[in-house]
Amino acid sequence: MxxxxxxxxxxxxxxxxxxxxxxxxxxxxxxxxxxxxxxxxxxxxxxxxxxxxxxxxxxxxxxxxxxxxxxxxxxxxxxxxxxxxxxxxxxxxxxxxxxxxxxxxxxxxxxxxxxxxxxxxxxxxxxxxxxxxxxxxxxxxxxxxxxxxxxxxxxxxxxxxxxxxxxxxxxxxxxxxxxxxxxxxxxxxxxxxxxxxxxxxxxxxxxxxxxxxxxxxALDENDFEAVRTKMSFYGSTPAYRPVLEAHGWGDLQTDLNALSKQNRWGEMPALITDDMVYTMCSVGxxxxxxxxxxxxxxxxxxxxxxxxxxxxxxxxxxxxxxxxxxxxx
The missing domain is CATH 3.20.20.30 (Luciferase-like domain)
Incomplete structure (x- = not known):
């Protein structure tokens, strides 16, 4: 690799x-x-x-x-x-x-x-x-x-x-x-x-x-939160919904997309749980x-x-x- x-x-x-x-x-x-x-x-x-x-x-x-x-x-x-x-x-x-x-x-x-x-x-x-x-x-x-x-x-x-x-x-x-x-x-x-x-x-x-x-x-807490924020940004995009749907999280994309259209970007990371971050991110x-x-x-x-x-x-x-x-x- x-x-x-x-x-x-x-x-x-x-x-x-x-x-x-x-x-x-x-x-x-x-x-x-x-x-x-x-x-x-x-x-x-x-x-x-x-x-x-x-x-x-x-x-x-x-x-x-x-x-x-x-x-x-x-x-x-x-x-x-x-x-x-x-x-x-x-x-x-x-x-x-x-x-x-x-x-x-x-x-x-x-x-x-x-x-x-x-x-x-x-x-x-x-x-x-x-x-x-x-x-x-x-x-x-x-x-x-x-x-x-x-x-x-x-x-x-x-x-x-x-x-x-x-x-x-x-x-x-x-x-x-x-x-x-x-x-x-x-x-x-x-x-x-x-x-x-x-x-x-x-x-x-x-x-x-x-x-x-x-x-x-994520090598530290700042990294972890940066990943959470980026996931909320990507998750708002319809093209990436299939990844969420594979875990039964499809409704999350709808919620994130609605917030993005209202320019409420700062509220979006809170919708990404720690478990979701660990699912996509190597941490430690x-x-x-x-x-x-x-x-x-x-x-x-x-x-x-x-x-x-x-x-x-x-x-x-x-x-x-x-x-x-x-x-x-």
């Missing part, structure tokens, strides 16, 4: 966090896209590291064209000497339509077409064959030599997709190299819904789908958390990132936890 780090958002932190991630011994480092661009910081991270894999977790697909992403991803793959992983997610409808002013429809089918378009573009660049992608949502049929990137790498970047519900899990199983498993997750949902869905739709001839999980961890000192993570996920997921929501913390925060997890492997 590979252990990955978070790169905090903002260009001013990318170099420090990437360097420290490599020095501490992480296998990879990922950034996110909430308050800054997903790709720019990874250029700096690639420049100042030599070993670790680097990726976006996630870049918002539907705010972009597949052609835009194809160029950016291939630039990063070439510049990092093959260490880049392209992580994509759909976001949710209000953000795509009202924040990005882009089109939202059939997100699972659209994401599958997006990935197919990327692979068609990269194939055309690598082989010189005519570009001819004609999908339900994206059409790419023009590529002249003047627009083919120089020195196309031998291998295209791997593509990881974010998914929670059955439809997007199926897309990841059918079209992607890896799946970002959302931190709003329980062992029951992982084993009863996620893994069977992936197994049912992954072709036998394909390489196994790589699972990358960012589980909640570094040795206890490491042992619990191994118990929950060893042999099930291929990559793991420690998730302490709230105030952003750099890789050093988890240096001891990396050592503790290595010690129990």
């Amino acid at each position: 590979k252990i990955d780090a978070w790169i905090r958002e903002g260009l001013d932190r990318a170099v420090e966090d990437a360097r420290l991630s490599e020095e501490i011994g992480f296998d990879g480092a990922w950034n996110s896209e909430a308050k800054s661009d997903a790709f720019l910081g990874l250029v700096l991270a690639a420049e100042h590291t030599q070993r670790i894999q680097l990726g976006s977790s996630i870049a918002v697909a539907f705010s972009r064209s597949p052609m835009n992403v194809a160029y950016q991803a291939m630039d990063l793959q070439r510049y990092s000497q093959g260490r880049f992983v392209l992580g994509l997610g759909p976001q949710i409808r209000p953000h795509i339509e009202d924040r990005f002013s882009m089109t939202w429809s059939k997100p699972a089918a659209r994401m599958k077409d997006f990935v197919a378009a990327l692979r068609s573009i990269w194939h055309s660049w690598a082989t010189g064959e005519k570009l001819d992608h004609r999908g339900e949502f994206y059409r790419h049929t023009l590529m002249t030599p003047n627009f083919v990137p120089p020195a196309v790498p031998d291998s295209a970047p791997k593509i990881y997709l974010a998914g929670v519900g059955p439809k997007m899990l199926r897309v990841a199983a059918e079209a992607a190299d890896g799946l970002f498993v959302h931190p709003f997750l329980t062992e029951r949902y992982l084993h009863d819904v996620l893994l069977p869905t992936v197994a049912a739709h992954r072709l036998e001839d394909d390489a196994p789908l790589e699972l990358a999980l960012s589980p909640f961890v 000192d570094e040795k206890q958390v490491a042992a619990d993570l191994k118990r929950r996920y060893d042999g099930v997921v291929q990559r793991i990132r420690f998730n302490r929501p709230g105030d952003q913390v750099g890789p050093v925060r988890f240096a001891g936890l990396v050592d503790a997890l290595r010690a129990v492997e």
Whole structure:
């Protein structure tokens, strides 16, 4: 099981966090896209590291064209000497339509077409064959030599997709190299819904789908309360209701959603019980958390990132936890 780090958002932190991630011994480092661009910081991270894999977790697909992403991803793959992983997610409808002013429809089918378009573009660049992608949502049929990137790498970047519900899990199983498993997750949902869905739709001839999980961890009381708050935020979103329903907690999503629409965010964490936090979060000192993570996920997921929501913390925060997890492997 590979252990990955978070790169905090903002260009001013990318170099420090990437360097420290490599020095501490992480296998990879990922950034996110909430308050800054997903790709720019990874250029700096690639420049100042030599070993670790680097990726976006996630870049918002539907705010972009597949052609835009194809160029950016291939630039990063070439510049990092093959260490880049392209992580994509759909976001949710209000953000795509009202924040990005882009089109939202059939997100699972659209994401599958997006990935197919990327692979068609990269194939055309690598082989010189005519570009001819004609999908339900994206059409790419023009590529002249003047627009083919120089020195196309031998291998295209791997593509990881974010998914929670059955439809997007199926897309990841059918079209992607890896799946970002959302931190709003329980062992029951992982084993009863996620893994069977992936197994049912992954072709036998394909390489196994790589699972990358960012589980909640709490090393102290502040961490514990930060996880509670984040769970209340995620739990208000209809897309994550199936996780709650797996435990008979579906009505909680209705209550959290109602409070969020009234802008009563401060009242939402109180609806998350301690038992709910323990169900989703590994809690204790570094040795206890490491042992619990191994118990929950060893042999099930291929990559793991420690998730302490709230105030952003750099890789050093988890240096001891990396050592503790290595010690129990």
